[in-house]
Amino acid sequence: MSIGHTLLGLLESGPRHGYDLKRAFDAHFGQDRPLHYGQVYATMSRLLKNGLVEVDGIEQGGGPDRKRYAITEAGVDDVGRWLARPEKPEPYLQSTLYTKIVLALLTGRDATGLLDAQRAEHLRMMRGLTERKRSGDLADQLICDHALFHLEADLRWLEVTATRLGRLAEAVGA
Numbered sequence: 209m210s211i212g213h214t215l216l217g218l219l220e221s222g223p224r225h226g227y228d229l230k231r232a233f234d235a236h237f238g239q240d241r242p243l244h245y246g247q248v249y250a251t252m253s254r255l256l257k258n259g260l261v262e263v264d265g266i267e268q269g270g271g272p273d274r275k276r277y278a279i280t281e282a283g284v285d286d287v288g289r290w291l292a293r294p295e296k297p298e299p300y301l302q303s304t305l306y307t308k309i310v311l312a313l314l315t316g317r318d319a320t321g322l323l324d325a326q327r328a329e330h331l332r333m334m335r336g337l338t339e340r341k342r343s344g345d346l347a348d349q350l351i352c353d354h355a356l357f358h359l360e361a362d363l364r365w366l367e368v369t370a371t372r373l374g375r376l377a378e379a380v381g382a
Contacts, residue, residue, distance in 0.1 A: 213290040219279040223264040313382035323370050334359050
């Protein structure tokens with residue numbers, strides 16, 4: 209996820225302080241990985257330097273001055289281009305799971321047991337996500353669906369690999 213583009217998009221609704229940006233980010237996108245304040249301010253500094261935001265005002269209080277940021281036209285254009293650009297699909301052509309299975313075969317370890325343990329771990333994760341989806345709001349449901357679909361694809365791959373394990377062992381010279 210592009211933190212910079214996400215913060216710019218949040219600024220399109222109006223100027224905000226860094227604290228407000230962090231809260232909005234966490235409310236919409238940070239359920240599993242909240243944004244750190246340092247990351248917000250470092251990102252805003254970079255966006256300011258690149259002309260994508262401007263300081264809309266500075267408030268003085270009991271602590272440090274609070275800058276209020278506003279998106280510039282260049283920032284709006286940048287977010288528009290980012291939103292219009294499709295994300296590159298991640299084909300997972302060099303997966304850790306595949307590497308572990310081949311190494312288990314090459315070293316005489318139990319590749320079937322590795323597949324079984326991985327299957328159990330995937331199913332455990334899927335149960336947790338399904339429960340979260342059941343009790344969550346629409347955003348949680350959509351995020352969980354995305355993760356569940358990926359885990360289902362992994363499970364299918366684990367099943368196919370289990371049926372081809374003998375041929376794979378021959379192919380890698382184990």
